[in-house]
Amino acid sequence: MAVTALYMHVPFCAQKCRYCDFDSRSFAPCDLSAALDAYFEQLYARLDAFGDAGALAQIRTVYVGGGTPSLAGERLVELARRISAWCKPVEFTCEANPESLTAELATALAEVGVTRVSLGVQTLDNAELAAIGRIHDADRALAAITTVKDAGLDVSCDLMCGLPGQTAVSWQRTLDGVLAAAPHHVSVYPLTLEEGTPLYRMACHDESLEPDEDFQAACMDAARECLGAAGYHPYEVASYALDGHECDHNIAYWTGQGYLGLGRSAAGMLDAEDFDRLAGLFPDVPARGDAYRVRLVQRDDAAMTFDAEYLSQREAAAEDLMLACRMTRGIGPDLLVRSASVIAADELAAACDRALELGLATWVPDYVEGHAGCVASKDVIAGRAHARLAPTHLGWLDGNVLFELFWGLA
C-alpha cells in the first residue's frame, strides 16, 4: 500500500514558548537566515530523494509543522512548490504563527498548492499570551485568521486551556472571539507541563502555574458545547471542524495509515512493505526482521541517523485500536473484525466489555439507518453485528484509561 501522507518538520522559532518541548531552535535574527537556508537545502534534498524513490506519487495529504514554518517565509513557498512538483495533494497544511504570517506569504502559499493554514492562536487574552511566552497579541491573531481566509485558504486555530491566569470567563471570551472570526477548524488542547520547559521550572516554585485538571475539564466541556452549537463537530479528542473541513492528514495518524516524516525530529510510520521498499533512505536503521510496522524519527538535519521502533502485527493492531479510541466515531466494526485475526476474539471482547462496564465507551450503530439496541461485543468482533465502539463523555475526558485498555492487548 503506497504512503499517502507526508509530514515535514521545520524546527525553528523566533522565540520558544515557555510550555513547548518540541524540537525547535531559536536564533538571533542575523543567524536565523543562514540556518534556515542550510536546513531547507537539506530538506529539499531529502524530498527529492523520496520523490526519486517513487514514494511521493500517491501523497494525498501534506502537513508542514514546526517550530514555526511561517518563519521560513519564501523558503516555505519554495518547499511547497517542490512538493507540488512531485504530487498533487488534496489537502496541504502549513503551520503558522500570527506574527510571521503576512498576506503576501498566505497568497504565495495558496498559489503553490497549500490549502490550509493551522494558526497558533492559543488564547485571545494578551496577559495569558504573555504568560506562556507568545510574541503575538490577540488582535494580530484575529487579523491572521482574516488574512488566511482572504487568501482563499482553510484556517484552523489552536487553542489552549489551563493557562496561567486563565479563568472560565476569559476562556469563554477566547472561544467567542475565535468563533466570531469563523475559522474552519479548531483544536483545543489542555496545557501540560513538560519536564525541562521553562514553565515547568516556574511551576516548581509557583504552584498556581500548575494547570488544574478540573478547570481544564470544565474548559474542554465549555468548548465542546460552544463549538458544537456553532456547527463545529468534534471528531477527535481535541479536534473540531465544520462539515467537510476535518484534517485528513491528522486522521491518517489515528487510523493506522502510513506516513512519511521528513526533516529533523519528523516521525514517519511505514508498514513492512513500504519500509522494505524505502529502507535505502534510512541508512543506519537495522533490518526489521518480522516486524509488521516501523516507526522512524529522523535524528539530525542531514537525515543520516534515525530512531527506529519495530512493532509486531499484534502491537500494530493494539495501537490501531488505541488510536481509534481518540476518534469520536471510535473503533469501527471493520477494525474490530480485522483485529480479531491477530488478537484472540475473547481478549478483544473482554477489553470492549470492560470499556462498556466502566462507562468509557458505548456501542453505536454503524449505519445511519442501523437499528439501536443491545449489541454483544463478540457479535461485532465476529462480524455478525455492525456497530462502532464509540467513546462516551467519560471516555473522552478520561481517555487514557480507555487507551490503556486497548494498548494493553499488545
Added chain:
Amino acid sequence: MYRSGKIVRMNTSIDISHIRNFSIVAHIDHGKSTISDRILELTHTVDERDMESQLLDTMDIERERGITIKSNAVRVSYDADDGETYQFNLIDTPGHVDFTYEVSRSLAACEGAVLVVDATQGVEAQTVSNATLAMNANLDIVPAINKIDLPSAHPDEVKTEIEDDLAIPADDAVCVSGKTGEGIHDLLESIVFLISPPKGDANAPLKALILDSYFDEYRGVVATVRVFDGSIKKGDTLLMMQAKGDFLVDGVGVKRPAETPVDALTVGEVGYVVTGLKDPEAVRVGDTLTWASNPCPEPLPGYREAKPMVYTGLFPIDNKDYENLRDALDKLHVNDPSLVWEPETSVALGFGFRVGFLGLLHMEVVKERLEREFNLDLIATSPSVDYHVYKTDGDMIDVRSPQDLPEATRIERIEEPYLKAKIICPPEYTGAVMQLAIEHRGITTDMIHLTSKSVEMRFDMPLAELILDFFDQLKSRTKGYASLDYEFNEYRPSELVKLDILLSGDEVDALSFIVHKDKAYGLARGLCDKLKEIIPRQLFEVPIQGAIGNKIIARSTVKARRKDVLAKCYGGDISRKRKLLEKQKEGKKRMKAIGSVEVPQEAFMAILKVDE
C-alpha cells in the same frame, strides 16, 4: 566486606585486669561510627586500606539508615603507654525502643561507655537518654568531645553542659576528632584508666550471657557471649539455663572484626561460641550459659523472652508470590528468631500471613528486608496487639487481627494488654509527656525527680496505644529528650470496638481496626480523611466510610478524576504516548484493585499517619 586484621594474636589468656568492655553511645550524627572506625584503625585491628565506614553495622539496612539493629562485639588489642597490652571489647548497641531489650543486654555486658558529644552541637536529646541508660546500668562513663577540628567547636562549653545536664564529671573528658584522628590515643588511654576491669572468678563454674545470636548454614547457631565467671573452650558441653538445652562447643573465637578462632573465652571476655545447633530458636538472647557437668547455681538476672508485641498482616501484592513470601519468612527467621507468623486470608488482599513483631520499627525493617532481599512487593496492614476476647459461650480466644473479632453479640468482654511504661525526660517536658500519655489512655502511677535535669514518670498504658505513633510523638513533643522503656503488665478489660472502612460501599476487611470506643469517632474521621489523601482520584467518585457495625460514623470522598487524557497526539507523539500508558500501568501494579478501586500500598498503613 572486610578482611581479617593484620595482627592475629592467638594468645588470648590475658589477665582480667587488662580487659575493658565498653560501648560507644551518642546522639545521632555526633560521630559514634567514625570514632569506632578510628579505634579499629589506631589499634591496627583493621588495615587502612580495608577501612569502610560503619564497620560494625553489617546489614545493608543498618548502613543506609545509620541505625544499629543487631548487637555486635569487636575485640581490639591496645598497647598502652604503660607498656602493657590491653584487650578492648567494643560492644555496639541498637538505638531504638523496639530493641530496648537488646540494648539492656548489650549494656549488661559492659563495664563502661564512651559518651560521644559533638563539640559544635553540645548535649542533645539522645545524649541524655543514652547517658541515662548507661548510668542506670552502673557503667563508668568516659565523655569524649568530638569534632574538635571544626572551627565552630566549643569544647569548654560542652564540658560545662555535660556536667550540668548529665551530672557526669567532665574534667576527664577527652577532646577528639574522629575525622583527623586527633585525641583518639588519649581516648584509648582514658578507657584504660577510667573504665573498670571486669570482675569475675576464673575458677567458678561458667556463667556467660548470650548477647546475640545468628545462624550460619554450616556451623549452626553462633552466639555472641560475655563470660562473667569461668571459661569456655572447644569441646565443653554447655547448658542453656532458660532454654534448658545443651550442646557441645564446636569452637570459640572473637571478632577482629573478622571472625578469629581462639583457644578459649575466659572470665571477663567477650566473643562468639559455635553451638552447632541447627534450630535457630534453640538459643535465646539473654539466656545464661553454664557448664552442663558443673553448673552455676543461679542464672544471670533479667532474662526476658523477646515476645512479639504487634501483629500485622503481610500480603504479597501479586498473589502468586504467596509461597515465595512463606519461604522468605522461613529464611529470615533463621537470624531473627523473634519473628512469628501464621497464615491469614483477607477478602481484599487474598492469602498472606499475620506476622508478630517486637515493634513497628522491627516490622518496617523486616518488611524492607523481605522486599529487598527476596524481591517481593508487599502490603502491610494496620498493626494490632493480641486481644483476649471472652465469648458469651465461655471460651477465650486470642485475636491478633481485626478480622478475627467475633460479632459483637457473641462477645462477653475484651481484654487488652497493658504495659508499665517508664519515661525519663527533662522537667520542662513533664507537662507535655503527661498530656501525651492521657491522649493515649495512659494513667500516671509515679513521678520521681532523678536529678535537677531529669524526671522519671511511670504510666500504665495499653500496648495498643504505644505501638502506633507514641514513640515518635514522644520524641517530637520533647524535642527528642525523652527516653522510653516498657514492660508487659497485665490484661485489663476495655471497651473496644471494631472500626470498619468501606470503599464505594463495600467493607474492606484489610482496613479494619480495633479501637477504644471513645476514640473510634476521632480515628474514623482521621482515617477517612487520610485515605482520601492517599487514594488517587479515579474514573468514579470513591466514597470512603468509617463504620462500627452497621452505623456509619465518618465519611469522606475521593472526587472523580475529571480529566485524564493526553489531548495532543500526532505522528511523533504516538510512541511517547504508548510509553506513558505503559508507565501508568506499571504504577498501577503497585496498587491493589479492591473491587473497582485502585488502592495504593500505603493506604493499608494509613492508620499510622492519622493525626488525631
